[in-house]
Amino acid sequence: MSLRPVLAILMVSTTPVLADGHTDTGLTYGPRPAWLISQMDDGALKTRLQACLSQTPTRTDFSIGHRGAPLMFPEHTVESNIAAAQMGAGILECDVTFTKDHELVCRHAQNDLQTTTNILVSDLADTCTTPFTAANGDEDATAECRTSEITLEEYRTLTPKMDAADARAMTAEEYQGGVADYRTTLYSTGTTLLSHAESIELFRDLGAKFTPELKSAAVDMPHDGFTQEDYAQKMIDEYKAAGVPASDVWAQSFNLSDILYWIENEPEFGAQAVYLDDRYEAFDEDEGEIDPMDAATFKPTMQELADMGVNYIAPPLWMLVTVEDGEIVPSVYATEAKSAGLNLIAWSLERSGPLNDGGGWYYQSIADVTDNDGVTYELLDVLAQDVGVAGVFSDWPATVTYYANCMGL
Structure with missing residues (x-):
């Protein structure tokens, strides 16, 4: 199935052509970044962001479309990803799972x-x-x-x-x-739904790079002879078949074994493989529930991950920050990861809805200072400037694109 007839309808006829031959959908911030800035407390950051209101949007790899732009579009659809690309997301995500006939499709969960x-x-x-x-x-x-x-x-x-x-x-x-x-x-x-192969075609036509996530199977593996290794390999093989360079792909998984498989068997892709860290859900028989603010309790440690060949680690937003003297600052987790030389990617901005009441799960470590939607940019600034993340997933990528453009990221 080719998506090009769909693209011909959805993409404006005057789209410019990028230097690499890809089409650019014509970028726009829309009204949300300016509205978020208007909600911020007065200060130097607000003043600087306001000074960029007339800037022309440019695509940036710092802005990652989380399932496209699901704040307003059905996730993992053609239209959701076109919207994310129009907001300047330089990297787009297909969460990968498989069908009964072991074909790969874009779904957040099987x-x-x-x-x-x-x-x-x-x-x-x-x-x-x-x-x-x-x-x-x-x-x-x-x-x-x-x-x-x-x-x-x-x-x-x-x-x-x-x-x-x-x-x-x-x-x-x-x-x-x-x-x-x-x-x-x-x-x-x-x-329009997407298979994984179709997402590759679409993202490339949109001028974006790729961050597929290999999702855990809901069925027992192997599934009718399809092993976990077959699954991990098939995802990479679809990029190789499409001629996509490994440098344009950040393959993700919550399963460390998948990351290590790619490092060993597909080292070019493994170099940018992203370990999605959900160890905040861990429980140690001796120590009880793991404290995500105490990086020393994690096994493997940050340095052990780096020694395994892991170069990228991606925790949720709240694990990277904490509050000191009423200010958002990097967490111990973040400083330990950076000390080990790990690149950090954060997920997911614009997923919590209004932030006037603490922000919910994604803001739990800074709930005491989260009382208005302008905190979105206060958090993003700390992640970019103090934590030093390489990119941020967002359900509405224009928010991150605007910040990255304004700050020259």
């Missing part, structure tokens, strides 16, 4: 079809591993539908939607709702 597509109200509803069950008393409505239960051809028949579910739904149709009030369904109609 078992999220019930919240990200219309599968429950389609002819494929009977493939779901957990059929829709209505809410009952204190029990929420439930369902689980996996890409591993359908073929790529069947996957293509699904209609994407904003990632959400109505927990109190009594019918499968009602379950399609539940979109957070700070998101929108305005851009959900007519959106």
